[in-house]
Amino acid sequence: MKQAYVELPEGRVHYRCEGDGKTVLLLHMTPLSSIEYAGGMPLLAGTYRVLAMDTPGYGESEAPPRPYQVEDYARVAADFLKAHGVSRAYIAGHLTGAAIGAELAASYPEMVEKLVLTSYPFMDAELRQARKTAPAYQLFCVKEDGAHLMEIWNRWRSEGARPETNQMMVLGYLQAGKGAMSAFQAMLQYNAETRLPLVKCPTLLVSGGAEDKYHAAVAHLEGLIPDTRSRVIPGSRHFIPAERPQEFVQALRAFFG
Template sequence: MNTPTKRAFLDTEDGQILYCISGEGAALVLLHQNFRSIDEFRELIPIFARERRVIAMDLLGLGGSDKPPRMYSVEEYAKTVIWLLDELGIKTASILGNHTGAYIAGEVAATYPERVEKLIICNVDDFNEEEKAAISKEFTQGLLTIKEDGEHLIERWLARASYIGSAELNHRWVLDDMKCFGYPWYAPLAVINYSSSMKERFRLIKCPTLILSGIEDVKQLEKLGFSKADNRRFILEVIPHGKMVEIEGGTICMMNQIPEEISKQVLEFLSE
């Protein structure tokens, strides 16, 4: 029997943040990637909630949270995590972040070490200037532009069709995409701006750290010209005490596609 999940909003000076909470015990915060939402952890939340108090939040500008009044930085997103922990009366928590959420999770651990017990960062890349330019070009060429003929709907449907695995899951991803259309691309820009100081910031991480990397995920980024497999090895240089696990078959959708494998790695790490 699944543990009930409660949804609520956190009021902040920059808008409301949608979050959900489920289970009891030590806290585990889940931070999604761009352009996703809490839905990225739909399959994982009931598994984690058997052993943990699970909190997932929609980042400002994404999902069901409000659009912030300005472009947010990774450092500001990290503050919102602390705001939510304070609201819930949680002094310390473990944090899992995927892609965009991983950079934010790392910044929380670097800036607020007393608040983080253990850290799980998934699919973190170190972008060079050429890759940053490729990402910027992708998003400035109309990815988030609403087109009169609705072509943007088909474009987003086809973007992941070759590897997402099911029409139902693709539908969920496209729904999250559509919530971002017509607005600035908050989270990607935050990550690009943060990447120049990321290594310096991540060197401050001292808590036990698990690093997960989807093998197919990075292959897909390579095809797009956004990153390379070697770009993920940097993390062991800046977090030498971290444990890295490569997930065979793990795509950009791996939180939804292989929750049993992801949860096994995470729960074993948390129980160590």
């Protein structure tokens, strides 16, 4: 698997790349990076050219020059594809990456052939307002005794993360530093109700069988995005691409064709 950087107008972006064929762009959850897809990329690479970029401010990509909105992250994704000579691609995103992927399809419909949204974090206006003060959306405070590390660990253990996934999450927070919550904060400013109806491409909604809140989100998305179908990964929770890569890739392959 190749790792490299590309210089974009917004700064330097790190990415992983493997395979040849039709391009698939993978967009990760916050605060992880393209490492989230390290297990699944080789399984896709036999058929597709797979690109997984680190969102600005995460992984090894440069932090953005100002607080970004979801629309800004989507513009970077479009510029990333153009920098690789890609005019049209399959897009798959997880959590905040799903929101970025959907906005990419809304703002640049000519660039997105098919779209996969895994555990899309749908929030209506009331929920967005409530979460602005929720602990899960606040930056952790560094503590002298290192207790903040356990706070991060326990936050995601409560979501059912495996120890190895939880370790990736802690490292993701530390690598992003003060910008760790930037993409979360962008989600709290994003009006999905008005943007998602602009997604016109065929869209697959993937959720975990053990996550009721994302089942509810799927129902909202089906009412907002014109052309959808859904896929449930039985027994899975929050971390489908990292913890269930084979089933995740099977869903993508069946949908992309």
